[in-house]
Amino acid sequence: MKLGYLGPEGSYSYTAAKYYAPNHMLVGMKTFKEIITAVEEGKLEEGILPIENSTEGAVTQVMDALMKTETSKIQGELILRVRHNLLSIGEAIEEINYVLSHPQALEQCREFFAVNYPHMTLIPCESSSTACQIAKEKGRQYAAIANSWAGENNGLKTLCKDIQDNVNNQTRFIIIGKESILPTGKDKTSIAFSFHDDYPGSLYSILKEFAEEKINLTRIESRPAKIELGKYIFYIDFQGHQKDTRCQGVLNRIEKNINKLKVFGSYPIGRIY
Amino acid sequence: MKLGYLGPEGSYSYTAAKYYAPNHMLVGMKTFKEIITAVEEGKLEEGILPIENSTEGAVTQVMDALMKTETSKIQGELILRVRHNLLSIGEAIEEINYVLSHPQALEQCREFFAVNYPHMTLIPCESSSTACQIAKEKGRQYAAIANSWAGENNGLKTLCKDIQDNVNNQTRFIIIGKESILPTGKDKTSIAFSFHDDYPGSLYSILKEFAEEKINLTRIESRPAKIELGKYIFYIDFQGHQKDTRCQGVLNRIEKNINKLKVFGSYPIGRIY
Known part of the structure; x- marks a missing residue:
């Protein structure tokens, strides 16, 4: 199994990759895009990518690049404490x-x-x-x-050891690949969507579906749709697997009110290293 | 009147400043933080700052810096088309x-x-x-x-002229200062808040208040609260003035369910240049 990460050896991505898959063959690459393309083209089975940091926020290049994937899915996640x-x-x-x-x-x-x-x-x-x-x-x-x-x-x-000022400085990594991961009972699902037209309460109508099923959202981010100012793509992570009945119901219902629903994948909630 | 902008002369911030206040004395500065500090300390009456771009997204340094302001408010906005x-x-x-x-x-x-x-x-x-x-x-x-x-x-x-590939590439600028701007009938308000504890539907409960009053949200962004992963500050722009009865009602009601409400200011909806 080959796992792509953002090099050089010893980088934070390298450390995260070592925790995630100690026995995989690690392939250092130069850009996030290169990692995603290699997975899409089947040259690598998996790739590991930082998606958000507790101080810096979203890694926007990775989020934008994920929107363009066709065959790869999010298969897992892990959180790495930044330690100096x-x-x-x-x-x-x-x-x-x-x-x-x-x-x-x-x-x-x-x-x-x-x-x-x-x-x-x-x-x-x-x-x-x-x-x-x-x-x-x-x-x-x-x-x-x-x-x-x-x-x-x-x-x-x-x-x-551990001389960093903020002991809670953490980076969340996702693992992409082509496998669909089965429910484990403690899962998370990542999706993105945009709206045809904005109207008062468009986002609210989506969140309502999750709230009524008591599905907790662990993250919500907006990124520009790159069409015009005021048009956004919303990224949501929620607890549960897309194959769970309640989650499936919500996904089916929200699909009717939005432009395009992209399900990045369902995967086990990751641990903190 | 002195208006601070991110220099050098001829930059996009300079162009935006010229449109906003052709007769103000423009003061070129080196960082966004320097502009905000100068306004906070009263050395400048106003400062102009890019807050989002239609392709790149939020200007996160400006958003994070705004959270730390004590006396300055958002007084206005304008949108500048990127023209090459x-x-x-x-x-x-x-x-x-x-x-x-x-x-x-x-x-x-x-x-x-x-x-x-x-x-x-x-x-x-x-x-x-x-x-x-x-x-x-x-x-x-x-x-x-x-x-x-x-x-x-x-x-x-x-x-x-206008050789840029994307004709809709726009940057939104805000103007900060110490004046409270009165309602004009076509206003926008910018706020930020976080939650004590996350629970299913915490953000939903806030958006519900806006939706029920048919107040349109023009922007929603999350930024890390910088405490731990999964804790966020939400930034919302909505149509209306904080002195409008409906908006005032919503702000009073949501204040009870959140950690801290920061109202950056109400200001006339800006035009596109």
């Missing part, structure tokens, strides 16, 4: 004067350093992998912020 | 072999060139302003893609 470690060639945190990482990682640990090590200079660089390499070359005064994989694979020691 | 022109120092389109612009502008005119002038080479550069300068220096074989302002201010001639 302080890594160095040396073992003494007192010796560290310079900390290197990707600007986003530095930003996510800013408070940790302000409170605990205000004398350390934070230096932005291209990626956390690059940061590890530089920290290794420069020696004991230097540290990198990266995940544990990057540390281990660069021969660095972990001086401090 | 082909500009050159020469007058003959047949002489053009190279076309320069910002990568996004080139992308937005790709089909125009593929169909009409497939022999022209598209060259990405830093900004459309830079493209105009280079096209001017290099001579008659070179053209730039930019808006009419940039052309006029660089001494270039317009060889072809």
Whole structure:
């Protein structure tokens, strides 16, 4: 089984892929679109894609690209906690004067350093992998912020674990493939739709169907329909499987009031890593 | 009156600002945050900010920054059509072999060139302003893609107007300031809210109040609450003024079921330029 992820090795997508399928052959790719196309064309059995982050919000490129899929479905999900470690060639945190990482990682640990090590200079660089390499070359005064994989694979020691300021920074990944997943009893379904014409309460009439069946929505997002301002595609995730009687009833009823219903797939609710 | 916009001169924000207030003193700034802070601190009376685009979607940095405002309100809006022109120092389109612009502008005119002038080479550069300068220096074989302002201010001639592939590519701008705007009869109100706890139908219960009063929602967006995955802030724009009896009733009723209601302001529905 081949699983495509957004490279390079050691990236967050790589970590998520390793948790999802430790024994799959992982194929690093350059863009989200490349991953989706490879799955659509059958060159890969599965692909893993970040879909939302608890601080940044929706990964809009992935959402827009999903709308264009023809044969692939969402088969699963998992949530990855963003974890940063302080890594160095040396073992003494007192010796560290310079900390290197990707600007986003530095930003996510800013408070940790302000409170605990205000004398350390934070230096932005291209990626956390690059940061590890530089920290290794420069020696004991230097540290990198990266995940544990990057540390281990660069021969660095972990001086401090989980130094990110927001312990709830999480990224949700979806797994796409061509299999239809059977109900497990704890499932989620992802759909998208737009309206022919907007009228007062058009979205309300859809949500009403879910509310009356007490189906919980776990996510609702809008994206531009790219026709004109004020026209949107709505993305909804709800608890339940499309083969459950109640869900099936709702999907049948809402289909009559909307332009086009796209069911991305039903899949087991993912766990948090 | 001083109106802050995202510079440089000639940018889309600049063009929008010129339409909104031709006689205001325009102050070019470097970031959206800088504009909002200057309005909050009273250093500028008004600021203009892009809030959504018909192809790209929400301008999330602006939406997140608006949540943190304390004294400023949304006072107005306007919609700007994205228009690209082909500009050159020469007058003959047949002489053009190279076309320069910002990568996004080139992308937005790709089909125009593929169909009409497939022999022209598209060259990405830093900004459309830079493209105009280079096209001017290099001579008659070179053209730039930019808006009419940039052309006029660089001494270039317009060889072809409105060459963008999608004629409905529009950006919506809001104007922030400290004035409360009185009802005009054709108004819009922008609000945001989150929920204490999610339960089946929590969003539905809010939309129900609007639907029952036949108040049309013109936009609904969700952004992460940045606490944990699955917690969202909802942004809603609806037709009507917060001082209208029906709107006031709805706002009072929904306030009881949500965590915190933030009313960004009521303002006249903007026109399209």
